Amino acid sequence: MKNTIPAVEKAMATLVLLASARNGASQAALQQGTATTASTAYRILQTFLKHDWVRKRQDGHYELSHGLLPLLLAFRQRLEHFDHAQGILDRLASENDIACKLSIRQDNEQLTLLRAEPDAPIALTGRSGSRFPLIEGTVGAALLSREDDERIAELIHDCPTAIAEKEQPELVFNAVRDIRRRGYAVNIRKNRWNIAAMSAPVSNADGAVIAALTIIGLEADFQGKKRQALARCLLHAAAECRDSVALT
Known part of the structure; x- marks a missing residue:
């Protein structure tokens, strides 16, 4: 249990929060929910945006995106x-x-x-x-x-x-x-x-x-x-x- 990578843990927690959010989530809410700093939350989201795992809506909230579909199809x-x-x-x-x-x-x-x-x-x-x-x-x-x-x-x-x-x-x-x-x-x-x-x-x-x-x-x-x-x-x-x- 002590051999995990904290940054990966935070990224996984971000995805879990987004999956459970019925109307998306703001960066501030994700930061608070994963107990990360603002810069870490930002970098995690930017990484997910790059790979289309997450998208940013016009209201500024984030939600899961189509880049995750290949993973879901495997299941x-x-x-x-x-x-x-x-x-x-x-x-x-x-x-x-x-x-x-x-x-x-x-x-x-x-x-x-x-x-x-x-x-x-x-x-x-x-x-x-x-x-x-x-x-x-x-x-x-x-x-x-x-x-x-x-x-x-x-x-x-x-x-x-x-x-x-x-x-x-x-x-x-x-x-x-x-x-x-x-x-x-x-x-x-x-x-x-x-x-x-x-x-x-x-x-x-x-x-x-x-x-x-x-x-x-x-x-x-x-x-x-x-x-x-x-x-x-x-x-x-x-x-x-x-x-x-x-x-x-």
């Missing part, structure tokens, strides 16, 4: 795998009358990539593209289940958000141990959203965790035999996603 097949995974989520939500989502890790955050809701008037999952601290909830435990405990402790220590897992690291370690032991972890309302969730890791052929599959509901959804049935469905769906989201 077309993988996006098709995610389309298949969406079908798995849709079926999981419909058959169990419960919300679910697929999350991936981006640096020290978890990103909601896909979601599915049952046919109900109230939705419990956050929108696709939502970001949360990596260590938070059962999603975090699933994404971190193959990390060693020392690295998990570092991530807890470095988390900038005041969440329960930051104040009570045992919440993270207990959930990670549950996943290592039985393949999934359950959180019954011990979170800032006051909802219940069950997560399982999605691994690739080498055993590396590439995503977390989560079902989300109320406390009553995870009691007794219903909890056991949901766990079986979750683990089966995670295995299906493993075959669909082949990110190797």
